[in-house]
Amino acid sequence: MKFWGTRGSIPVALDSATIRGKLTRAIVAAAGKGLDTQEKARAWVENQLEFSVSHTFGGNSACVQLDAGDKEYVLCDLGSGVRVFGNHVVARDGASKPNVYHVFVSHLHWDHIMGFPFFAPAYVPGNTIRIYGCHKELESALRRQQDAPCFPVPFHRLGASIEFVTLEPGRSYDVAGWSVTAKLQAHSGDSYGYRFVRDGRVVVYTTDSEHRLDDPSAVEAAATFFADADLVIFDAMYSLAEAVSVKEDWGHSSNVVGVELCQLANAKHLVLFHHEPANDDERIAQIWQETLRYEEISRSGESLRISTAYDGLEIEL
Amino acid sequence: MHITQEHHADALVLTLAGRIDNSTTEGLKAGLDAYVATCQAGGDRLVLDFSKVEYISSVGLRVLMLAAKQSREQGGTIVVAALQPVVREIFEISRFNLVFECFGTVREALAKVSPAGLAAYDAKRGT
Numbered sequence: 477m478k479f480w481g482t483r484g485s486i487p488v489a490l491d492s493a494t495i496r497g498k499l500t501r502a503i504v505a506a507a508g509k510g511l512d513t514q515e516k517a518r519a520w521v522e523n524q525l526e527f528s529v530s531h532t533f534g535g536n537s538a539c540v541q542l543d544a545g546d547k548e549y550v551l552c553d554l555g556s557g558v559r560v561f562g563n564h565v566v567a568r569d570g571a572s573k574p575n576v577y578h579v580f581v582s583h584l585h586w587d588h589i590m591g592f593p594f595f596a597p598a599y600v601p602g603n604t605i606r607i608y609g610c611h612k613e614l615e616s617a618l619r620r621q622q623d624a625p626c627f628p629v630p631f632h633r634l635g636a637s638i639e640f641v642t643l644e645p646g647r648s649y650d651v652a653g654w655s656v657t658a659k660l661q662a663h664s665g666d667s668y669g670y671r672f673v674r675d676g677r678v679v680v681y682t683t684d685s686e687h688r689l690d691d692p693s694a695v696e697a698a699a700t701f702f703a704d705a706d707l708v709i710f711d712a713m714y715s716l717a718e719a720v721s722v723k724e725d726w727g728h729s730s731n732v733v734g735v736e737l738c739q740l741a742n743a744k745h746l747v748l749f750h751h752e753p754a755n756d757d758e759r760i761a762q763i764w765q766e767t768l769r770y771e772e773i774s775r776s777g778e779s780l781r782i783s784t785a786y787d788g789l790e791i792e793l
Numbered sequence: 794m795h796i797t798q799e800h801h802a803d804a805l806v807l808t809l810a811g812r813i814d815n816s817t818t819e820g821l822k823a824g825l826d827a828y829v830a831t832c833q834a835g836g837d838r839l840v841l842d843f844s845k846v847e848y849i850s851s852v853g854l855r856v857l858m859l860a861a862k863q864s865r866e867q868g869g870t871i872v873v874a875a876l877q878p879v880v881r882e883i884f885e886i887s888r889f890n891l892v893f894e895c896f897g898t899v900r901e902a903l904a905k906v907s908p909a910g911l912a913a914y915d916a917k918r919g920t
């Protein structure tokens with residue numbers, strides 16, 4: 477799994493003040509460590525420096541790649557992270573090598589499709605881009621965001637062969653070696669999670685999903701969808717208090733509910749995803765640590781591994 | 794869910810006991826409903842004594858949120874006291890410490906929400 481975009485709602489850029497703050501903290505932390513070569517400094521940054529100083533959680537809006545080593549690419553969502561992914565592929569394969577891309581779109585809110593006009597492979601004849609989703613407006617939404625006056629290149633001018641495939645929730649499809657099943661989720665205008673299965677490995681991509689705790693059947697359905705997953709990529713945008721009060725019905729979930737659902741489902745690894753744009757790196761790192769602690773407190777069986785997504789994160793299953 | 798009550802002047806201390814999770818939350822809700830209904834302007838101030846609560850899950854916290862919301866809409870006062878360390882951590886992780894005013898002890902809670910209740914509480918305990 478490769479995470480190309482992990483921020484919720486809107487991309488967030490590091491500003492100069494934040495970078496200066498990180499540098500200042502790093503320099504103070506490095507004092508007396510004898511880091512007099514690039515190699516020593518790099519190793520110390522990688523292994524010793526506080527995570528929220530040495531990293532940023534990003535960044536770009538949602539885009540995650542499932543990489544099973546195939547020639548064809550499989551992605552979830554077309555947030556701004558897909559621009560970076562596209563540039564990476566072009567740099568690695570060259571612009572002229574034809575590729576096939578399979579993209580599963582959770583929903584059509586802007587942060588989940590905004591990267592497509594900047595997805596370089598879409599401009600290259602010979603490429604095939606197959607976009608899957610459960611919304612009947614899937615194609616019109618992607619076309620519309622490139623209409624004037626919003627974007628200078630209309631959708632019909634894109635060079636790649638672009639196909640749209642409407643999926644039926646609850647039904648399994650075989651795509652690029654994966655068995656994929658979509659599930660309806662609670663979100664404004666609906667969203668869909670995807671359960672990917674291949675060679676006994678299970679990955680669940682479930683973003684922009686609110687879990688109503690007062691509905692046991694919904695909780696059970698979510699646990700079934702997550703069942704025995706090796707990895708659950710989970711919308712943990714809000715705190716639990718926010719999610720059940722001022723931000724109830726805003727269509728997102730919390731770290732606490734993510735832990736509880738994964739424990740209920742016997743999932744192995746939870747990845748906190750779709751970070752709140754208002755949260756800085758320190759805050760997200762704090763939420764991560766708190767989530768680790770909540771998992772300890774609430775654990776009744778096997779331990780659940782917990783990560784927090786950042787742009788550039790790779791997880792091997 | 795086991796709930797006991799103790800009146801101190803215009804304050805009502807509800808002592809919750811046990812583990813609040815999926816299996817006990819309905820009991821918590823049923824137990825709290827009647828008290829929350831009377832938690833209004835001029836009515837009893839509610840102090841939820843958590844000293845005997847070992848754990849609370851998200852479902853239980855949601856019930857507390859509903860109680861807080863209803864009380865506030867009615868102009869009432871509801872606070873939390875005597876959280877065990879683990880439960881205090883859960884309040885902090887879930888940010889419920891920002892929803893409820895949390896006090897170290899029932900006495901500290903009464904001192905804030907009901908001077909008359911505090912006097913009655915102290916008198917009852919001979920302090």
